[in-house]
Amino acid sequence: MSLPISATPVTIVTGFLGSGKTTLINELTAKMPQKKFAVIENEFGETGIDKELLIGNDGGVFEINGGCICCTVSGELISWLLNLNKQAPAFDHLIIETTGVAEPLSIAEPFLSHPLIAQKYRLDAIICLLDSELVAEQLRQEEVVARQISAADLILFNKTGSVTAEFLAALEVKIRQINPFAQILHTQYAKVGGHDLTNLKAFNPESLEKRQLEVSHHHHHLHDNITSYSICFTESLDYGKFYQWASQLMTFQNSRIYRIKGILNFNGRPVKVIFQSVKNKFVMTDGNPWPEGPQSPPRESRLVFIGRELKKEILLKHLKRCFAKG
Secondary structure: OOOOOEEEEEEEEEEEOOOHHHHHHHHHHHHHHOOOOOEEEEEEEOOHHHHHHOOOOOOEEEEEEEOOOOOOHHHHHHHHHHHHHHHOOOOOOOEEEEOOOOOOOHHHHHHHHHHHHHHHHEEEEEEEEEEEOOOOHHHHHHHHHHHHHHHHEEEEEEEEEHHOOOHHHHHHHHHHHHHOEEEEEOOOOOOOOOHHHHHHHHOOHHHHHHHHHHOOEEEEOHOOOOEEEEEOOOOOOOHHHHHHHHHHHHHHHHEEEEEEEEOOOOOOOEEEEEEEEOOOOOEEEEEEEEOOOOOOOOOOOOEEEEEEEEOOOHHHHHHOEEEEOO
């Protein structure tokens, strides 16, 4: 599925309670007064307050209360997205601020899998804010924090003034184990300097391929049975077999899988296929052509799995059944 150029870009801002999400949105909108933003706030309860904390935005701020948009009011989010242009003045960029306990890939899913929404909007990136002082403890207590981190394309280590450089370096190693793909920035009061966080293009095939190639072969076993595996192989894949296996995997193992990204070599396909999981679905898009010629390196597929209690030998066993014959 190609990403429409003219569609409105969307940034999802996630992070656990108190990490600085609203502060970041104020920072982004204040830095770009020439750009009109629409902001969807999601809060628990019937009455929200975060809308009152957003300042200086003429595009419009809209609240969805009464539940988390990743689950109980997901249908309402889709309705909002399809009708937002009727309720808001013309806007250039949509920002969605999730609740502190939301799973962001559930919110990202309609932008990649719902045909009408995919025509109107282009998911630019998922940004996750972390409270540098508290995130290690939050990871031990709240599974959703690991899911937020693993979903992110950009991770902001916020409130860095409250920790030492040594503590921050060790923390970055731990977070990089959970998500080897994401860019990382260190911030205080969510100030990002000269970085433009509204044009990351993280879901473009070229960006996905670039980040995948930057991830080295690795196997990390983290706390609470969270694992991160990289699997590489030169055998070509049978499209039908792989599609069936991936569908079964996302259906029956979804609760254990936080994120999958990869570059795939399908038998008979001249281009790299970019794979990524989104909640209980997956998306495959065409990337760059495979190099041709006698001096070209062999085509290599790469998949990175992040999840809980995943077994690399079992994943590899099923992948081998998807290899093309001959």
